Amino acid sequence: xxxxxxxxxxxxxxxxxxxxxxxxxxxxxxxxxxxxxxxxxxxxxxxxxxxxxxxxxxxxxxxxxxxxxxxxxxxxxxxxxxxxxxxxxxxxxxxxxxxxxxxxxxxxxxxxxxxxxxxxxxxxxxxxxxxxxxxxxxxxxxxxxxxxxxxxxxxxxxxxxxxxxxxxxxxxxxxxxxxxxxxxxxxxxxxxxxxxxxxxxxxxxxxxxxxxxxxxxxxxxxxxxxxxxxxxxxxxxxxxxxxxxxxxxxxxxxxxxxxxxxxxxxxxxxxxxxxxxxxxxxxxxx
Amino acid sequence: xxxxxxxxxxxxxxxxxxxxxxxxxxxxxxxxxxxxxxxxxxxxxxxxxxxxxxxxxxxxxxxxxxxxxxxxxxxxxxxxxxxxxxxxxxxxxxxxxxxxxxxxxxxxxxxxxxxxxxxxxxxxxxxxxxxxxxxxxxxxxxxxxxxxxxxxxxxxxxxxxxxxxxxxxxxxxxxxxxxxxxxxxxxxxxxxxxxxxxxxxxxxxxxxxxxxxxxxxxxxxxxxxxxxxxxxxxxxxxxxxxxxxxxxxxxxxxxxxxxxxxxxxxxxxxxxxxxxxxxxxxxxxxxxxxxxxxxxxxxxxxxxxxxxxxxxxxxxxxxxxxxxxxxxxxxxxxxxxxxxxxxxxxxxxxxxxxxxxxxxxxxxxxxxxxxxxxxxxxxxxxxxxxxxxxxxxxxxxxxxxxxxxxxxxxxxxxxxxxxxxxxxxxxxxxxxxxxxxxxxxxxxxxxx
Ligand SMILES: Nc1ncnc2c1ncn2[C@@H]1O[C@H](COP(=O)(O)OP(=O)(O)OP(=O)(O)O)[C@@H](O)[C@H]1O
Ligand SMILES: [Mg+2]
Numbered sequence: 221x222x223x224x225x226x227x228x229x230x231x232x233x234x235x236x237x238x239x240x241x242x243x244x245x246x247x248x249x250x251x252x253x254x255x256x257x258x259x260x261x262x263x264x265x266x267x268x269x270x271x272x273x274x275x276x277x278x279x280x281x282x283x284x285x286x287x288x289x290x291x292x293x294x295x296x297x298x299x300x301x302x303x304x305x306x307x308x309x310x311x312x313x314x315x316x317x318x319x320x321x322x323x324x325x326x327x328x329x330x331x332x333x334x335x336x337x338x339x340x341x342x343x344x345x346x347x348x349x350x351x352x353x354x355x356x357x358x359x360x361x362x363x364x365x366x367x368x369x370x371x372x373x374x375x376x377x378x379x380x381x382x383x384x385x386x387x388x389x390x391x392x393x394x395x396x397x398x399x400x401x402x403x404x405x406x407x408x409x410x411x412x413x414x415x416x417x418x419x420x421x422x423x424x425x426x427x428x429x430x431x432x433x434x435x436x437x438x439x440x441x442x443x444x445x446x447x448x449x450x451x452x453x454x455x456x457x458x459x460x461x462x463x464x465x466x467x468x469x470x471x472x473x474x475x476x477x478x479x480x481x482x483x484x485x486x487x488x489x490x491x492x493x494x495x496x497x498x499x500x501x502x503x504x505x506x
Numbered sequence: 507x508x509x510x511x512x513x514x515x516x517x518x519x520x521x522x523x524x525x526x527x528x529x530x531x532x533x534x535x536x537x538x539x540x541x542x543x544x545x546x547x548x549x550x551x552x553x554x555x556x557x558x559x560x561x562x563x564x565x566x567x568x569x570x571x572x573x574x575x576x577x578x579x580x581x582x583x584x585x586x587x588x589x590x591x592x593x594x595x596x597x598x599x600x601x602x603x604x605x606x607x608x609x610x611x612x613x614x615x616x617x618x619x620x621x622x623x624x625x626x627x628x629x630x631x632x633x634x635x636x637x638x639x640x641x642x643x644x645x646x647x648x649x650x651x652x653x654x655x656x657x658x659x660x661x662x663x664x665x666x667x668x669x670x671x672x673x674x675x676x677x678x679x680x681x682x683x684x685x686x687x688x689x690x691x692x693x694x695x696x697x698x699x700x701x702x703x704x705x706x707x708x709x710x711x712x713x714x715x716x717x718x719x720x721x722x723x724x725x726x727x728x729x730x731x732x733x734x735x736x737x738x739x740x741x742x743x744x745x746x747x748x749x750x751x752x753x754x755x756x757x758x759x760x761x762x763x764x765x766x767x768x769x770x771x772x773x774x775x776x777x778x779x780x781x782x783x784x785x786x787x788x789x790x791x792x793x794x795x796x797x798x799x800x801x802x803x804x805x806x807x808x809x810x811x812x813x814x815x816x817x818x819x820x821x822x823x824x825x826x827x828x829x830x831x832x833x834x835x836x837x838x839x840x841x842x843x844x845x846x847x848x849x850x851x852x853x854x855x856x857x858x859x860x861x862x863x864x865x866x867x868x869x870x871x872x873x874x875x876x877x878x879x880x881x882x883x884x885x886x887x888x889x890x891x892x893x894x895x896x897x898x899x900x901x902x903x904x905x906x907x908x909x910x911x912x913x914x915x916x917x918x919x920x921x922x923x924x925x926x927x928x929x930x931x932x933x934x935x936x937x938x939x940x941x942x943x944x945x946x947x948x949x950x951x952x953x954x
Contacts, residue, residue: 306838308834308837308838311833311834311837313759313760336840336841336842337840339837339838339839339840339841340839340840341840343838343839344834344838346831346834346835346838348831350829350831350832350834350835351835352832352835352836352850353832353853353854353951353952353953362836362839362841362849363839363840363841366839366840366841366845366849367840399951399952399953401952401953412835415835415839416838416839419839419840
């Protein structure tokens with residue numbers, strides 16, 4: 221069962237056909253030109269912690285330049301799936317995978333894949349803001365410097381551009397040399413987004429980016445995601461159903477490691493095809 | 507347990523805890539106060555003219571004119587003393603043989619005691635050892651020696667059941683009826699005129715070489731040797747230790763080999779230091795032949811092996827305490843593992859690593875056993891930096907031991923020993939203090 225988040229092909233459909241289809245969006249959302257091609261493709265993709273199968277045989281296309289939300293109860297494998305995409309799971313020795321996960325048609329877990337290069341193209345923002353104990357400038361410049369940019373002027377440009385994209389420039393432009401740990405939680409999280417953007421990734425993975433933030437900071441991050449939509453392929457794990465419906469074009473619902481339903485967000489929330497999805501989004505369990 | 511008993515238990519525990527800390531504090535005070543007061547006395551003391559003469563002759567220090575003037579004043583009294591001696595010696599010639607023999611046997615010790623007190627007497631062959639060329643250089647010591655000059659120490663063995671008792675006999679009474687009897691009150695009265703005590707600040711104690719194996723002079727060779735040995739040990743152990751810690755924490759896979767390495771490291775940390783000393787001799791000098799015999803290099807290597815486990819452990823702890831999120835952040839930006847370690851993990855772990863390093867440095871500076879066979883000599887001059895590969899060196903820790911136990915004139919130069927102890931304690935405390943400050947500074951920088 222191959223799932224493509226599509227108006228006409230829903231999770232319950234048995235057909236595995238992947239023809240090009242119209243992209244279903246809620247009326248107020250714009251269709252992104254040049255977007256909508258499969259960017260990350262999972263084929264019978266499973267993730268294990270030792271013997272334990274945390275993510276079970278997922279088949280799904282993540283569409284480029286759109287925002288895809290991942291929802292599901294705690295422990296259902298959302299983070300595991302997300303972290304598999306930029307191979308952050310490599311840090312856990314017991315973790316291994318079966319099946320295939322493709323990025324632009326290349327196997328992420330292929331024998332000759334350079335995970336360092338991969339992570340440069342697939343950036344990640346974590347649940348808890350994790351700026352380095354360095355200055356704001358050095359935080360943003362960290363990635364570009366790694367990748368060989370040492371020219372002071374060029375770095376300054378990158379820092380400013382990234383901070384502007386992350387809607388943080390106005391708040392910190394006068395204290396770039398101050399330690400990043402002195403920023404508020406919300407600012408730190410946007411700094412982390414800016415730091416990720418500075419290496420110019422194609423995909424942005426966000427694992428519950430607002431769960432440690434207050435509503436105001438959360439709103440800013442959500443606005444930011446709207447800003448970035450169309451420029452990056454964005455995947456966001458969230459426990460907040462409103463957030464998922466506000467920011468995402470497509471939504472994946474995981475339950476106990478199984479991708480139960482994957483559909484356009486509006487459709488999944490208004491007209492879920494699966495009983496389990498309905499129970500979850502109506503709050504019958506969590 | 508009811509509330510009452512719980513409170514009593516809490517309170518008694520507080521009392522016990524507080525009590526033990528207080529006992530420790532007092533013990534520390536009891537140890538430190540004499541070290542500090544006596545140690546300070548090696549630099550600040552009441553020095554005599556003999557001390558100033560010694561400085562002038564051995565180190566070329568002092569004002570010639572003034573010294574000549576002072577010496578002239580002193581000489582006036584000296585001449586009178588010498589006069590009394592020669593008068594008595596002439597008197598001896600007039601006595602019958604038996605009486606003369608009797609007086610001669612008593613006169614010898616008097617001359618020796620006088621010589622110890624004010625320096626060489628006229629008509630004697632020039633002393634070979636520097637220590638016999640001068641009288642007492644410190645007024646405190648001179649007063650002790652004056653007593654020895656005035657009174658003969660005797661032991662009372664009359665009671666066979668008890669320890670023998672010390673008692674003093676005035677020498678003057680023994681020369682009753684001779685011309686020498688005037689000498690004793692004269693010396694007692696005019697010792698200050700002869701030795702001319704004056705408050706002295708002798709910083710040279712820290713920067714001078716020793717003269718005649720620490721009888722005079724300073725402890726610079728020891729201080730420098732300690733510095734060379736400790737820094738040398740650090741040069742080897744610190745990079746190695748940090749690399750090993752990085753390996754253990756970031757690269758080693760959990761397994762049999764790794765757990766063996768870890769327990770070997772823990773065991774090494776508990777090995778007595780004398781074993782390292784012997785190992786150093788057997789391995790670095792006899793087997794590897796890093797130097798022909800004792801050398802700073804061999805000593806540093808031995809100390810390095812000794813402190814390595816501590817450095818590894820401290821660095822490991824520091825690295826493990828770096829939040830995992832830093833590592834994740836760095837890797838997710840496309841950093842290599844090596845880069846992550848160098849640019850994120852090690853900088854964040856630096857305060858802990860430095861603390862461990864400096865504490866080890868203090869330990870390397872203070873240890874005696876590892877350098878006995880590999881690097882330390884009891885007397886020697888300061889060595890040049892180029893000689894560290896081949897020359898042994900004096901060092902504070904070893905020389906403190908040596909002065910306390912093996913030195914032939916240990917009792918005469920306690921102040922030197924205290925000076926060394928205070929220097930060593932200060933060096934170690936200073937190192938630890940700088941570690942604390944450095945740590946605080948880096949932590950502050952990291953916290954923003
Ligand atoms: N390092 C690990 N070792 C072993 N099992 C793990 C590890 N990390 C996660 N798991 C297990 O894998 C499953 C999925 O975990 P995951 O963190 O992906 O869940 P999640 O959906 O992100 O949950 P949450 O919403 O609480 O973050 C859980 O059962 C969890 O216990
Ligand atoms: Mg999670």
